[in-house]
């Protein structure tokens with residue numbers, strides 16, 4: 001297994017590449033979606049939280065070019081690191097794939113072009129989250145050890161998604177007033193199956209693995225929209241839809257620990273043995289959705305020693321990144337949190 005650091009678009013800088021290396025990371029997971037653009041509710045330097053108005057406004061209507069992907073990889077390689085994955089499609093590129101809207105087929109062709117480019121750039125994994133409401137409804141407070149500011153949830157979030165927004169971002173600021181129609185879980189699974197069956201053959205050909213993040217927070221519905229993977233056993237349905245070796249998980253263990261059913265360690269053991277885990281988001285929590293808190297990596301419900309032991313035993317070859325951490329009280333809250341998490345994971349890996 002390998003140690004990586006996830007960086008948001010505005011953080012893909014030489015200083016942060018040096019920081020990752022200094023912490024012992026060898027890989028970068030890069031976000032190219034500018035979540036924070038125009039978002040008024042997001043804290044600087046933290047994970048986007050947003051509110052009813054979402055994270056931000058899409059500002060990247062053009063598909064990412066091969067040149068952009070190649071230069072990103074080159075900058076990361078020049079810093080002595082590997083680019084392990086791109087995380088998340090831009091909602092501007094696939095909103096009607098998520099919503100089964102009129103531009104679905106056209107946008108699906110765009111995603112295929114994008115996957116070809118990602119493969120041509122030598123980037124092995126594309127992480128994504130097939131979700132209409134996205135990550136929403138969390139609260140922020142001094143929930144972690146020593147009063148470190150962290151996120152959590154205190155009950156579900158039912159405010160409907162406004163028209164022109166999907167996956168927490170506004171793709172059409174001029175959309176007519178009103179909210180997205182409510183759909184059933186089966187309708188959402190049908191849209192998802194279409195996406196998988198269209199894109200997986202292209203991904204295989206391009207040498208790219210598609211890695212699915214579970215629903216965070218894991219609830220049957222959020223903002224009156226259905227969710228796909230909100231209990232561990234629901235991940236199996238992805239594989240049942242299409243057993244391509246390119247059909248894998250962006251396994252978020254914090255999200256898995258927020259689920260009310262199943263055994264996290266059995267799940268991890270089963271699917272790493274089957275080569276279904278592309279890479280791992282490692283963080284801890286206390287509690288279960290919709291009542292939980294994100295914690296420091298060493299104080300939550302997950303037995304991290306057991307997790308690393310399973311990964312080692314199954315010869316897991318993917319990258320482990322810290323996902324989020326609480327904000328530490330100092331002049332660099334994000335970096336201090338990440339340095340702590342990376343050091344902790346690296347020590348477990350070295351044991």
Ligand SMILES: [Mn+2]
Nearest residue numbers: 252255281323
């Ligand atoms: Mn995650």
